[in-house]
Amino acid sequence: LKPASEAAVTAAKVVECLAEAGFPAGVLNFVPGSGSVIGQGLADHPDVGGITFTGSDTVGKQVGQSALARGAKYQLEMGGKNPVIVGKDADLELAAEATVSGGLKSTGQKCTATSRVIVEGEVYEEFKNILLSKVKEITVGDGMEQGTWMGPCSSEGQLDNVLSYIEKGKAEGAELIHGGNRL
Incomplete structure (x- = not known):
């Protein structure tokens, strides 16, 4: 290993x-x-x-x-994209929890982190709203403090990498709907 x-x-x-x-x-x-x-x-x-x-x-x-x-x-x-696939028959609450955990636990700093979500059109808006509400509940801070859900990036280089992906997404037409700024 x-x-x-x-x-x-x-x-x-x-x-x-x-x-x-x-x-x-x-x-x-x-x-x-x-x-x-x-x-x-x-x-x-x-x-x-x-x-x-x-x-x-x-x-x-x-x-x-x-x-x-x-x-x-x-x-x-x-360079895997580790997708979550959400069908119209999915438990949307559970799918949103799995997406948040898979993509953002460990501050998203793992090769197996979920980095895209494929959602069936019929449930897209509902799923997006549930997902966004769960993301807004995340407590960011000192990873050693109780109550913190997401700690810091592991290094300045990793932080720069994350911020560059946000900028790349915006440049490619993505709409930033929550966060995206260095704390």
């Missing part, structure tokens, strides 16, 4: 829990560090027989090419 540098502490805690639960030594190896150094080293290493990568298109292509060159198995999830 080579986590993103910003998530190394969380990943280390998960590995600790697995060890305490009796996970056999050597089944999972935790290898934190720079992706360009550690990640590439893992992708190139002859003793690594298989690689699963989740991340950007650019890095995924490098990982895939490294694995392919030495005949290793690999699977790549690159």
Whole structure:
């Protein structure tokens, strides 16, 4: 397991829990560090027989090419959009809760975060209103304080990334209906 540098502490805690639960030594190896150094080293290493990568298109292509060159198995999830699909027969309250949790828990800083919602036209407006009301209930603040639902971005770079996506959405014609500003 080579986590993103910003998530190394969380990943280390998960590995600790697995060890305490009796996970056999050597089944999972935790290898934190720079992706360009550690990640590439893992992708190139002859003793690594298989690689699963989740991340950007650019890095995924490098990982895939490294694995392919030495005949290793690999699977790549690159630039995924992790959709939620809401049909007209959906429980809209539950779908909105799942969308908010999937997209915004961990401040949206996970490769598997929901980043788009596909909604059947007949329930679009109703779903949008429920979703917006749930987003407006989110308490943003110090992640260590009780009552805070969403803490800060993990780094200045991650904050800049989030703000750039907001600007890109607006440039592509999206209407900002809540938030979108640096606190």
